[in-house]
Amino acid sequence: MKAGLTTLITDTPEAGFALAVKLSQKGVATTQTDPAIRKALRPSYAHDANSLIAVSHVVATHFQTIAAANDYWRK
Numbered sequence: 200m201k202a203g204l205t206t207l208i209t210d211t212p213e214a215g216f217a218l219a220v221k222l223s224q225k226g227v228a229t230t231q232t233d234p235a236i237r238k239a240l241r242p243s244y245a246h247d248a249n250s251l252i253a254v255s256h257v258v259a260t261h262f263q264t265i266a267a268a269n270d271y272w273r274k
């Protein structure tokens with residue numbers, strides 16, 4: 200099944216992780232709707248270790264949800 204915002208079900212953990220990143224980015228774009236502002240702010244998060252750790256945490260939280268929804272890809 201194709202990963203997308205219509206389903207949390209993915210074929211592999213790797214695809215699940217990609218979906219977690221996508222959901223995280225969607226959260227940012229929903230919060231700050233102006234792409235010019237996102238572009239201007241990108242260098243500050245991309246060059247700040249603590250911002251990158253915060254990004255990683257948000258992705259990890261989404262990944263937990265997705266992994267649970269996929270029964271941890273046990274099958």
Ligand code: HEM
Nearest residue numbers: 220223224227231236237238239240241244253254257258
């Ligand atoms: C690019 C993830 C937060 C603005 C990217 C990329 C990823 C990513 C994976 C592609 C990186 C690459 O190809 O080198 C995330 C995640 C975030 C987050 C998971 C938060 C949980 C933010 C924030 C901003 C931002 C807070 C700005 C306010 C951008 C911009 C790009 C980018 C402008 C370049 C897009 C492009 O060139 O098409 N982000 N990011 N992101 N991010 Fe983020």
